Each structure stands twice: as C-alpha cells, then as structure tokens.
Amino acid sequence: MASGRSIGSWLLLVVLGCGGRENTVENVDAQQESPPRADAAPEFACEESFGDTYVLNKLQFMDPGTGLDINDDAVPDNALGHLGQFVNKGLNDSIRKGTSLILLDLIQSGNELFIDYYLGRDWDADSTNNLLGQGEFSVTPEQFDVDCVPRGRFHSVTRKGREFTARNDKWTWVYPGFGTVEFRQVLVHFVFNDDASGFDGNLAGIWTLCGASNTQFSQMNIDNMSFLDAMVNNYSLQPDIDVDGDGIEEVVGDGVRVAKCLDGDGVVLEGRECPCLPQIADGFSVSFSGTGVRAKIRGVKPD
Numbered sequence: 001m002a003s004g005r006s007i008g009s010w011l012l013l014v015v016l017g018c019g020g021r022e023n024t025v026e027n028v029d030a031q032q033e034s035p036p037r038a039d040a041a042p043e044f045a046c047e048e049s050f051g052d053t054y055v056l057n058k059l060q061f062m063d064p065g066t067g068l069d070i071n072d073d074a075v076p077d078n079a080l081g082h083l084g085q086f087v088n089k090g091l092n093d094s095i096r097k098g099t100s101l102i103l104l105d106l107i108q109s110g111n112e113l114f115i116d117y118y119l120g121r122d123w124d125a126d127s128t129n130n131l132l133g134q135g136e137f138s139v140t141p142e143q144f145d146v147d148c149v150p151r152g153r154f155h156s157v158t159r160k161g162r163e164f165t166a167r168n169d170k171w172t173w174v175y176p177g178f179g180t181v182e183f184r185q186v187l188v189h190f191v192f193n194d195d196a197s198g199f200d201g202n203l204a205g206i207w208t209l210c211g212a213s214n215t216q217f218s219q220m221n222i223d224n225m226s227f228l229d230a231m232v233n234n235y236s237l238q239p240d241i242d243v244d245g246d247g248i249e250e251v252v253g254d255g256v257r258v259a260k261c262l263d264g265d266g267v268v269l270e271g272r273e274c275p276c277l278p279q280i281a282d283g284f285s286v287s288f289s290g291t292g293v294r295a296k297i298r299g300v301k302p303d
Helices: 081-097 209-213 227-233
Strands: 052-061 101-109 112-122 135-139 158-160 163-175 179-192 198-208 250-253 258-262 268-270 283-300
Touching: 052 081, 052 135, 081 283, 101 135, 101 283, 112 163, 112 283, 179 209, 198 209, 209 227, 209 283, 227 250, 227 258
Parallel strands: 135 283
Antiparallel strands: 052 101, 052 283, 101 112, 112 135, 158 163, 163 179, 179 198, 198 283, 250 258, 258 268
C-alpha cells in the first residue's frame, strides 16, 4: 500500500486500478479476507483504500433565480428551481433516515485532483449517528467500473485555498426512488471551513430532455408518467440551455404526456419518444446546494 499524503482539508482517495492506488490523509489497514465459500458472490477485484470522507447532511434544489453559471453567461442557471418546493423535504428526510447517503471524496493521482461521488450504505445500521461527523459507511462494488475507477468521478478539479471547483461533460447520479439521473456540463464548487470538519457546496448541470423523459415521476399517481411529462404538462417548464447551438428546443404536451418536440431550427418531431431523437439535445438547468460533515468509508460491500 502506498504511503499517505495530505492535501489541505480534503480527503485524498485514488483508484489507480486493480493493482494498487495512492493512499490518503488517513491510512486504513488492508482488511484480511477469509477464503470464499463455494456459494459466495464474486469478490470485489479491486484493491481499495479510503481516507477522509464527507457525507452530505443537507441537499436541496436552489431557489429560482439563484444557482451556478453553467454556460458562462454571467446568469445563474436553475430552470428547475421551482421543483424544490416538491422535492426538498423528501430528499432531506431520506438523508436523515439513512436511505440517501451521499459521500464525497477528493482524490489525488500524481498532480491530478478528482472528486468522487458515492452512494453510501450505513455501516452499523444506526441512522442516528450518520450526520454527526463520525458516521461510518460502505460503498457497493457496482460504483466502480471495470478499471476500478469510481463511476461518479469528477475531473478537471482546481483548488484555490479552501475552495474546490470541478467540471464534467457528463455525470450520473443514482438516486433511490427515481433511479439513475444523468446530467451534462456539470459544475461543482465546494468551500471548506477552517478546520476541515465540513463544507458548503453547490452543484449545477443540464438534465437533458431525453434523461427527464426516461425518469419516472410517481407523485402524480399516473402510470408511466415521466418527469418530462410532468414538467411540460403540469408545471409549464421548458428547456433553457441550447446544447447543440441551433436554438432552444420546445416540448409540447397533450395535457398528460409529451406529444411532440420542436427542434431549435423549427422542425416538428411528432411522438412521445421525440425527446430522445438525435436532433433533440437541449435540456433544463438545475442547481443544488448542500452541506457536508466528516465521515469514514469502511470498505466495499455488496448489497
């Protein structure tokens, strides 16, 4: 196991591949593994080592008119801020109950910095100690790719004092109850307090029309209703980010579901599947705010 190194206030965790990785602020002894049973599930093939970790104790949609600037036009991007009134309470209830445990690690490989996102599992099954600064968690093997790199990795991380910023062309968020949500042109920004016991942070990105159409919206009690169906028909929301440069696209509903799309160049594309056609690339901007406290990842365990 490689020797540890410290980077300011943050956790440095790195996955360099199944053969090894750099260690982080805190050294964690390698766990001794017992011989596998004949009926045991396949073992996690990567060598893992975790250091300082942070768990989100609050996460919410930012208010309309506030947020990060995704496309560098000096205007906050947050078309979906209105959804906070419907989602924020349930999201934070799930954090307190331990069903949504979002872990963040800052990692270093050579001269490169990364921020890794994990969906954690409560190590001791006691949700009362998760958010007090000493919570312990595990992560599942599925959150690593075949090269042992975390799937929720943010690249292009820059640091200025206690501030960290990162951008990703694409980022996937696995959220219980909704499934996998994919964002594009993602921007994250964190500021840590003086003693590194916690942080305030923001995340912004573009939720594509196709992604919103493939995510179920159960709040309306309508079978097979997607988030895009609800946003267009119930909340009159339209995409605000022109991703492909041909003008802002529009989605037209029939009162319940998506009926057709208007491409940025004026072409009409009929049918409920139109948001996922190649001509339709735009999406909704969304900005989140959150806070986090120290925690610890004890290891990788399957569900």
